[in-house]
Amino acid sequence: MTPGIRPLIAGNWKMNGLSADLGELAAMGEGAFGGAEGLICVPATLLSRASDALAGSKLRLGGEDCHGAASGAHTGDVSAEMLADAGASHVLVGHSERRTDHGESDAVVADKAKAAWRAGLTAVICIGETKEEREGGKTLSVLSSQIPGSVPAEATAANTVVAYEPVWAIGTGLTPTVEDITEAHRHIRTExxxxxxxxxxxxxxxYGGSVKPGNATELLSIENVDGALVGGASLKAVDFLAIAAACPS
Structure with missing residues (x-):
């Protein structure tokens, strides 16, 4: 953790979640996050109903992606303004699954971050290296390229969060060593x-990538790790709240 920075525990439901799962969100909203801020990013189909389910809760809601434009002929896309209208306060941009599955470049990610700000949302900008890049010793050079490419120069601590997710650790059960994460986060802060x-x-x-209750305490105690971006473990309230409880007081 970084002294003076309030940690953020963010969940990403990805392409999961139906009406029957809104009870898990309500349970999260009723749980305790201690000194951390809680955020759940859900599919656009659930945002409005999730907002209703969390009425009166301090748990924040986010979208999983947005288009760079405010409106227009972009069938199937969702604008940042639409997310805000449905109850979102944040949006993920540049998640590795978007970069891989949809070919999103750093420039596209930066454009989406600006769109988030335009709509009054906080952009959670994701960066991270692939397995091949890691094995080739390119982790830091990849981050050095992604940061100025994906993070607009107008970014502030109020409108932007940066999430480091090694692509090879997402959903695999694998996590980098403490030393690897320390080095990466220190490098990100410097860049x-x-x-x-x-x-x-x-x-x-x-930090994101196979974060779960069993490793949260160790991960959240690392220098310059100011919270977590959680995938599968954010689908269940008991797991998500256990990760939040692992934040140092």
């Missing part, structure tokens, strides 16, 4: 400081 100046010292850096 953001080059890009944003002192504002980078206040920006939340999340």
């Amino acid at each position: 953001l400081k080059t890009l944003l100046g002192d504002e980078a010292d206040k920006m939340r850096l999340l």
